[in-house]
């Protein structure tokens with residue numbers, strides 16, 4: 001089933017939680033809603049579900065306006081962060097609950113319901129545990145029961161609100177892969193909310209990045225990662241270094257070094273020549289070969305954490321506007337560049353991939369971020 005959201009706005013008192021959101025969710029798609037806390041993700045999910053009403057705008061399922069369709073008729077499966085399983089019921093009873101409470105006319109026989117519950121428990125890899133109670137399971141197992149229960153009603157849409165939010169990192173990773181496989185088997189249109197960009201990028205077909213009640217960007221995982229439409233999107237999807245640069249004759253310069261051509265992405269207004277900010281991920285910096293253009297830096301520190309080597313470097317030439325600041329570099333520990341990252345060494349770094357945006361004040365950059373970042377840019381703007 002496809003879902004169309006058209007001009008959705010929602011206000012809580014004076015606060016605009018959603019501001020004219022339009023979105024088409026394709027049938028069978030796995031779509032992630034990602035964004036900073038308070039950006040409106042859960043509100044949007046609740047409006048799709050019919051748990052909340054939009055002040056303005058409409059929700060269509062397969063082209064049908066849902067305005068007058070109550071929640072119970074929308075055939076939606078939900079899973080929330082805190083699995084609300086019934087403690088006094090076995091797993092089989094939990095999963096079959098939605099089928100058992102249907103009105104007599106729609107209820108299937110006890111044997112059919114039992115078989116369906118057992119089949120779903122097998123699907124979520126809990127076959128054999130049908131008679132256990134929730135307290136006898138791990139957190140990850142309980143969350144899988146919650147998913148089986150949501151699937152029991154043969155939902156047309158599955159809405160997941162931070163379904164793995166309360167679980168530890170390792171279990172989350174396992175469940176991600178598992179959810180991806182499950183989605184491939186069931187093909188149910190699925191929308192899930194997450195704070196975790198890695199989770200969104202790994203799981204979703206497409207990602208919606210929300211900012212202050214609006215859609216900051218919508219695209220495939222590759223599109224949003226490789227062609228972020230704004231500094232917020234870039235920062236939100238991973239670590240950033242920000243370097244003050246110049247745009248001249250279609251090329252981008254850091255100091256005297258031409259680091260590459262300026263190729264504006266389709267979704268961003270073309271920038272004027274002059275000062276710009278270059279955004280580059282620590283993992284997109286490598287040592288330049290002799291014939292390649294590079295930015296000269298000095299290695300300040302090196303840290304080895306498992307499979308990743310992290311270095312902090314500063315610009316080598318004090319004439320550079322960026323000379324007071326540092327960049328972070330990340331390399332896989334077996335990478336051939338690693339031995340050359342010695343403290344005090346002077347190296348030339350190339351930017352394998354970068355984005356260019358209009359310069360922002362540091363306050364504006366910080367406001368968008370959840371975590372502090374290291375920034376390469378001139379002092380005056382640092383004060384701004």
Ligand SMILES: Nc1ncnc2c1ncn2[C@@H]1O[C@H](COP(=O)(O)OP(=O)(O)OP(=O)(O)O)[C@@H](O)[C@H]1O
Pocket residue numbers: 012015017035036037038039040041042043044195
């Ligand atoms: N029932 C409500 N009454 C008043 N304000 C609300 C209500 N529900 C949500 N809000 C506000 O609307 C904004 C958006 O909330 P929402 O839960 O949609 O954000 P979110 O992006 O899901 O955030 P988080 O990631 O922290 O869950 C927040 O500022 C929140 O405080």
